[in-house]
Amino acid sequence: MKFSTKLALAGVGIALLATVPWWGSAVLVQFGINALILATLAQSWNIIGGYTGYPSFGNSVFYGLGGYGVAIAMVQYGLPFPIGLAIGISLAVGFAILLGLPVLRLRGHYFAIATLGLAEVMTAIVSNLEIAGRNVGLILPLVKGDALFFELSLILLVVTTLAVMWISRSRFGFGLIAIRENEQAAAVMGVNTTLYKIVAFALCSVFAAVAGGIHAYWITYLDPGSAFDVALNVKMIIMAVFGGPGTIFGPVLGAFVLSAISEILAAKVTSLASIFFGIVIVAAIVFMPRGFADLVRRFRQSGWRYFQENIRTYRV
Amino acid sequence: MQLLWQILVNGVLLGGLYALMALGLVLVWGVLNIVNLAHGALIMLGAYACYYLFTGLGWDPFAALPVAMALLFCLGYLIQRYVLNLVIRGPMFNTLLITFGLEVVITYVAQIAFSADFRTVNPSYAGANFNFFGATVPLARLLAFGVALGLTFGLWLFLEHTRIGRAIRATAQNLIGARLYGVNPRHLYALTFGIGAALAGAAGTLYGVVSQINPYIGSGLTGKSFAIAIIGGLDKSIYVLAGGLFLGIVEAMTALYIGPTYTDVVSFGILVLVLIVRPTGLLGRTA
Numbered sequence: 001m002k003f004s005t006k007l008a009l010a011g012v013g014i015a016l017l018a019t020v021p022w023w024g025s026a027v028l029v030q031f032g033i034n035a036l037i038l039a040t041l042a043q044s045w046n047i048i049g050g051y052t053g054y055p056s057f058g059n060s061v062f063y064g065l066g067g068y069g070v071a072i073a074m075v076q077y078g079l080p081f082p083i084g085l086a087i088g089i090s091l092a093v094g095f096a097i098l099l100g101l102p103v104l105r106l107r108g109h110y111f112a113i114a115t116l117g118l119a120e121v122m123t124a125i126v127s128n129l130e131i132a133g134r135n136v137g138l139i140l141p142l143v144k145g146d147a148l149f150f151e152l153s154l155i156l157l158v159v160t161t162l163a164v165m166w167i168s169r170s171r172f173g174f175g176l177i178a179i180r181e182n183e184q185a186a187a188v189m190g191v192n193t194t195l196y197k198i199v200a201f202a203l204c205s206v207f208a209a210v211a212g213g214i215h216a217y218w219i220t221y222l223d224p225g226s227a228f229d230v231a232l233n234v235k236m237i238i239m240a241v242f243g244g245p246g247t248i249f250g251p252v253l254g255a256f257v258l259s260a261i262s263e264i265l266a267a268k269v270t271s272l273a274s275i276f277f278g279i280v281i282v283a284a285i286v287f288m289p290r291g292f293a294d295l296v297r298r299f300r301q302s303g304w305r306y307f308q309e310n311i312r313t314y315r316v
Numbered sequence: 317m318q319l320l321w322q323i324l325v326n327g328v329l330l331g332g333l334y335a336l337m338a339l340g341l342v343l344v345w346g347v348l349n350i351v352n353l354a355h356g357a358l359i360m361l362g363a364y365a366c367y368y369l370f371t372g373l374g375w376d377p378f379a380a381l382p383v384a385m386a387l388l389f390c391l392g393y394l395i396q397r398y399v400l401n402l403v404i405r406g407p408m409f410n411t412l413l414i415t416f417g418l419e420v421v422i423t424y425v426a427q428i429a430f431s432a433d434f435r436t437v438n439p440s441y442a443g444a445n446f447n448f449f450g451a452t453v454p455l456a457r458l459l460a461f462g463v464a465l466g467l468t469f470g471l472w473l474f475l476e477h478t479r480i481g482r483a484i485r486a487t488a489q490n491l492i493g494a495r496l497y498g499v500n501p502r503h504l505y506a507l508t509f510g511i512g513a514a515l516a517g518a519a520g521t522l523y524g525v526v527s528q529i530n531p532y533i534g535s536g537l538t539g540k541s542f543a544i545a546i547i548g549g550l551d552k553s554i555y556v557l558a559g560g561l562f563l564g565i566v567e568a569m570t571a572l573y574i575g576p577t578y579t580d581v582v583s584f585g586i587l588v589l590v591l592i593v594r595p596t597g598l599l600g601r602t603a
Contacts, residue, residue: 055409102592108408109351113546114591117539117584124581230535234420241413274424281417285410286402314406316501 010161010249017154021147029146031263033218036153037211039255041232042239043160044207049237050245051167052200053180054104054111057233058118059208062092064126064227066209067216071138072131074217085213092209093202100201104194107183119228126224137223140216149218156214157252160207165248176200180246231274238277242284244291254292286311318450323568325451329461331564333522335557336464337537338544339471340515346550347488347508349408350400353415356538357422358513362388362520363437363529364430370437377437378459381521385514392513397506404505419534426531437524460522465557467518471511472553484508536580543587 021029041063049055069088073079079087103114127135167173175196178186187193216222235258243254258280266273287307288295299306341355362384369380395418403410444455475481486494487504495501523529523537540563548559563583570582 053409055412103588106591109345109412110546110591112409112412113351113542114588116542117580117587120536120539121581121584124577127577128575234416237413238417271424271427275421275428278417278420278422278424282399282414282421285406285414285417286399289403289406289410311402314404314410315402316404316505 006249014154014158018151021150026146029150031259033146033150033153033215035256035259036150036157037215038235038239038259039252040153040157040160040211041208041236042243042251042255043157043164044204044211045236045240046164046245046247046251047167047176047204047207048200050240050247050251051164051173051180052176052197054197054201055237056115056201056204057112057237058115059204059236060228060230060232061118061122062096062205062208063212063215063232064119064122064224064229065092065095065205066212067222067227068126068132068138068212069209070213070216071133071140071222074140075133075138076131081213081217084217085210088209088213089206092205092212096202096205097198100198104197104201119230119233122228123224126228133223135224137221137226140220140222142220143217146218149214152214153211156207156210161248161252163203163207168248172196172199177246234277238281238284242280242292244293247291247293250291250293257292289314319572321449322451323572324565325448325453327565327568328561329453329457329564330526330568331561332461332464332557333519333526333560334540334544334564335560336467336515336522337519338541338548338556338560339468339553340512340519341538341541342545342548342550342553342556343471343515344509344512345545347484348396348400348404348505350404350411350415350509351542352509352512353412353538354395354419354422354534355415355512355516355541356534356536357419357426358388358392358516358534359520359523359537360426360529360531360534361391361422362517363524363533364426364435364520365517366521366524367435367437367529370439377439377521377525378463381463381518384517384521388517388520389510389514392516393506393510395513396509397502400509401502401505419538423531423534430531432530432532434528434530435524436528439525442525454526456525460525463518463522467515468553468557471515475553480504480507539580540583543583546587546590 017032020032024032041059045056045059048059066085066088069091070081070084073084073087074081099118103111106114126132132138167176175186175191178189178191179193179196183193212227216227239255239258240251241254242258243252244250258277262273262276265276284291287310289310295306302309337359340358341352344350344352344355365384365387366377366380369375369383370377375383399418400411400414403414439456441455445452446455447453475485483494483499483504484507486497487499487501487508491501494504523533544556544559544563546559547562548555548557563586566586567579567583570579574582
């Protein structure tokens, strides 16, 4: 498929999605908001995990900070939603820079581990803050209108994807990819690796924070456990990896497909949906370690042998 | 002073168990270069094995320990042989993520099989304690500490002085060299992961004796095991013991002086600090 065809297809898809609140049932719209927010998270993770090659296991912290920015601004100070969002974004970006400076120096396993405990640490800290409502959480003013939140989430996902598209073809993005492939070589070529990594981290925190803010305002309730949900990290990473990290549409595709399947499973038993997520990760890594996008590309050449080839490459 | 002494004793007793928790993780990490995010879930399974042997068959937890270890060894061997061996030469992120997937599967299968309720293993001597220079020492915790130390020492003996142990160390140093001397990596990797899982099973059994268990304790325990592994370094099992004792004491102090909700914050803070200042561990050799 040519890029222009893809773009046209995406445009039609967005237009179709935008009409959902007019004809879809309430359940479908609510599912849609969740799926769009998860897709945004997967896409924002894609910037740091997919393009830069730094697999962060702590991005739900940005999501939670965005939610708390909105909640604290609206509940404690009576400010309007956009200002809350701005506060949430500043909190997340500030934290990303502050955390990124030491943590982005670590590589591989060490970076993953250093981010792994973030969500739990944030939960512990926020549960002790008076302004954030401690353990009890905050209740936001009620706004009726799933349609509004659906469109907001859709716009956010489109903007995030446009940002990723820009990254994939800009000098900045090439710098990130160079860091992913070989950081020392990138530094030798004149890429300011520290600056690039921190900007990428901050950029992904912006989108995650907005997603968190929209979600908090929609749900109208926020507590530390749900804001810094560890399971959210699991989901966004799996969706991005399943779809194809380091591709433009892969994470969005992965998020939609996996959200749909897990929604169907969750209707039966909640824990079944979680088991399904686990099995998807294991199977995806064994059979299609380079993601769905690579599968689509290479399946036509090799057919079913594609899976065998993958296993043969990586087994001992 | 009295209080400090008590805290120190508590921390040391807890630290021995922590060290055993981290030991399996460190073994697998060092030899297979897999950071096993499912390690805590395996500890959880060990705890449940002990719980069911105790409540179902009336076995003493310390008698159930070898059985739990054997069960977990088999499970670990199968996981490595038929799942992880398929991806072990892939990018590091893939092996990390696949163990993440295993963690999710194990946790939620456990939730269905064992229910989400809190469980405790309460042998008749659970409340027994004695006085040690003014500090109260619970008998069960002391026994758990002793077993943990014994197993740590046992692993060291095994790795240093048996044929398989030498093969494992050789593989960790140089896979190609080890293969030339007749090591079958598929079997040896599975064996190593099995031993790691068995150690997790032992840690789980002891954890069940000193604390409450539920299917979700896994990820927190993985985090603790990491912190210990990073603090101690990956070189020697004795360093892991030091890391465990250090974290045990720090956590006991934090709970007293700052507040029990902050124990995870402090251990994580130390973890990140050590990672940044000395990535090879406080005791490990400099890279």
